[in-house]
Amino acid sequence: MRLLRELAAAVVLLVIVGVLARSGVGRFVLPVVGLAVVAALVALLSKRPAYPRTAVGPRTRIIESAVESADVACVECGSPATARRRYVREWVVLGVPVVLLDDGENPVCDAHRD
Incomplete structure (x- = not known):
């Protein structure tokens, strides 16, 4: 059941990214989201595991x-x-x-x- 929820969330996320990529708003939103993801990864990797x-x-x-x-x-x-x-x-x-x-x-x- 949990796997189905995670799969559904991934599909919804990919649909949203696809819609943003085809629209004019995506030109501004997707780079900001990309920078936020990179910043979050840097913050996670800088902590002691x-x-x-x-x-x-x-x-x-x-x-x-x-x-x-x-x-x-x-x-x-x-x-x-x-x-x-x-x-x-x-x-x-x-x-x-x-x-x-x-x-x-x-x-x-x-x-x-x-």
């Missing part, structure tokens, strides 16, 4: 840190948690996160850190 540069599409990262307080319980067994895992699901283009899809935190104990 969170993923490999070849990564494109939805990706998940897990960031682990120590728990500050002792009253936090493990989500798996209820014992005192020793680590806090933050997961981040993002849409990635050329290794750079572009859109945050989902995120959250899970405190875990040593037995459930695997």
Whole structure:
């Protein structure tokens, strides 16, 4: 289903570009859009990548840190948690996160850190 939506969006985009290319307005609009796309790519490629540069599409990262307080319980067994895992699901283009899809935190104990 998602593939069909992406294909439909690509077809609509190509139709709009085709209409602009045949009109007089396209002489001014298409170069501006082209420069904006190039500027966006330069901005994306200048950032430090969170993923490999070849990564494109939805990706998940897990960031682990120590728990500050002792009253936090493990989500798996209820014992005192020793680590806090933050997961981040993002849409990635050329290794750079572009859109945050989902995120959250899970405190875990040593037995459930695997």
